[in-house]
Amino acid sequence: MADCECLGTCPFFNDQMENMPGLSTMYKRSYCKNDYASCARYMIFKAKGKPAVPPDMFPNQQDRAKELLGLS
Numbered sequence: 100m101a102d103c104e105c106l107g108t109c110p111f112f113n114d115q116m117e118n119m120p121g122l123s124t125m126y127k128r129s130y131c132k133n134d135y136a137s138c139a140r141y142m143i144f145k146a147k148g149k150p151a152v153p154p155d156m157f158p159n160q161q162d163r164a165k166e167l168l169g170l171s
């Protein structure tokens with residue numbers, strides 16, 4: 100269990116995204132403060148850098164992340 104390195108600046112973790120999902124607290128617990136490597140935003144951040152992360156991407160959108168990374 101570890102904190103994501105993006106916690107301080109991530110718009111999702113800091114409630115700065117529009118249409119925050121009702122399960123955002125759960126996502127923060129399961130991704131941001133635990134398995135951040137599985138977060139869709141983190142996947143893009145690691146592969147392509149922060150500017151490449153879609154502003155409206157949520158942590159559970161791994162399929163979308165894989166598509167953007169050409170992995171699916």
Ligand code: SF4
Nearest residue numbers: 103109131135138141
């Ligand atoms: S796990 Fe994902 S949503 Fe959470 S702080 Fe890291 S990049 Fe942001």
